[in-house]
Amino acid sequence: MRRKIAALLESREDKSALGKLIDGFLVTLIILNILAVIIESVESIFLQYQHVFWAIELFSVGVFTLEYLLRLWTCVDMQDPRYHSTVKGRLRWAFSPLGLIDLLAIMPFYVQVFLIQPGSSNWLILRALRGFRILRIFKLTRFSPGMKALVTVLKQESATLAVAGFILFILVILSSWGIYALEHDAQPEEFSSIPAAMWWTVVTLTTLGYGDVVPITSAGKVFAGFIALMGIGMLALPAGILASGFSAEIHRRKDAFEQVAETVITDGIISISEARELEQYRESLGLSKEQAQSLIKTAERDRRKQHADTCPHCGKSLTNELANKITGDGNS
Structure with missing residues (x-):
């Protein structure tokens, strides 16, 4: 099962139709997130549709978190021999450029939810964390x-x-x-x-x-x-x-x-x-x-x-x- 998931997620020449469909879905979701970050910077739109932006964020973080965990789990079955070791291979992948990009794509959400108290006066930190979501654009480099x-x-x-x-x-x-x-x-x-x-x-x-x-x-x-x-x-x-x-x-x-x-x-x-x-x-x-x-x-x-x-x-x-x-x- 792990090898099948690795084949679906990894960029390779013989990728199946399902794998290409998953890639298309992820690319669409990344573009949707980038547009959401840009549009919600307009305060009037953000206040009116705040619940929509929050729903997009929750869904996106859920998908990107699942993707990150699956890639971390299946990287030992990827074609790159650097990641074949069970422990060291996963650590190498986690600290690889693409692994760090995937982590940065979801980290701002968890920092905002678990480390910053509701009603906190650190609005500058909250704004910076929301802005960091624009870094999800770098996930497109994989595709x-x-x-x-x-x-x-x-x-x-x-x-x-x-x-x-x-x-x-x-x-x-x-x-x-x-x-x-x-x-x-x-x-x-x-x-x-x-x-x-x-x-x-x-x-x-x-x-x-x-x-x-x-x-x-x-x-x-x-x-x-x-x-x-x-x-x-x-x-x-x-x-x-x-x-x-x-x-x-x-x-x-x-x-x-x-x-x-x-x-x-x-x-x-x-x-x-x-x-x-x-x-x-x-x-x-x-x-x-x-x-x-x-x-x-x-x-x-x-x-x-x-x-x-x-x-x-x-x-x-x-x-x-x-x-x-x-x-x-x-x-x-």
Whole structure:
């Protein structure tokens, strides 16, 4: 029974129709929760339909709690070998990114119900806990191949992104110190300290330019222009790293699908079961049907070309044989 439940909950290529139906239900419920959090922030609507929002919350927490417990119970039967150990495997899953996301999706409700007394004056805490429900949006990463690809890219490029972030941090510190030194005497209220100058630095580096705080000295204006130009280049670094990594990940997935397609069409015929396997693999990789069809056609052309260059009797390359004959004739 545990293996059957694991097969229904886990994202895998051979997922059954019931498993896909469960995924669709969970995705719909997550989207409903996100909409509820957004709409109930309008106080007039929340006061009028408070009982509806509470019913949605109770039902959602019940479903998400059951899902979390089932995933924690069945993770030992998942395909990932890291979770196969009865105790350590479950602990690894519980502290995995997806496990923590599932826990954060239900924790605010239980904290609000069991740890905060009714009529408590800690309204800021209650509001924050209600707001934390928006984190349920991250549960969608489990059901979206595109989001999984982005998470993979973030893991692969984490070291490079950390370097870019560190450089940006240094630039913020130096820029804040520079504008403080140049503008403090002229505007002691606006640039009262280096931490206060950091707001101006961040706004300038991101080229937002609110205009609430601006340098008035000549040196400060020149420095601000230099910082703005530096910001354009520095903020482009993470975007370029992610774009390059995402492109490389998509190419890797296309190559993987093409290799599987080449294996499937070795005999020149794609059976119904093979077509179903290709479709499941395509969905798991997050490729569109047009991309998959193009890759299958490419694999088919490569197969035909390979067979055309090979002797059907001896299996030798006709191209090499022809080259040897020409070379031999030239030597004679």
